[in-house]
Amino acid sequence: MVEGVVRGQYAAKYLSDPVYRRKIARQLNRGKSIHALRRQLHCAREGKVARRQPEQQNAQAWCPTVVTNAVICWHTEYLDLAVGELRAAGREVDAEVLAHISPARNSAVNYYGSITIDYE
Template identity: 70%
Template sequence: MSDEGYRRKIARQMNKGESLHSPRRQLHYAREGKVIWRRPEQQNEQSWCLTVVTNAVVCWH
């Protein structure tokens, strides 16, 4: 971590990931953003649906 260029590269990647949290919160409006399913498979499906919608919005812009 003493290499300045490497730290910048890591920081850029982290900022890209963190920047997705805001649109995901805005997109996940149904049931006030709560995970409503009890079974892990259903929770996973709900999460993947949010990921697909988020990716569609990112690609659109």
């Protein structure tokens, strides 16, 4: 009975408050971007578990998590440096805009290890 009341209160708040709906949508989008990054990183082995022993399978399953965390830390560091440079140059960076930027991006990740060099 109490669970139904809590769900009703949540539904009422969600339906009546557009700011709250945007906050929930932003959180869901961040979760989706993290899962997309993990999925893309896991595809290096085409999503296959290549080990026979359970402890080796467990170790293989944790590898994408470690790499995902490393990518997110890398992007966080460089986003911070970019914001710092903009502010040092006298440009104003709105905190509201920064709230919408997620470091869980996969567009800047070189998955296959090939590097393109522009000779010009």
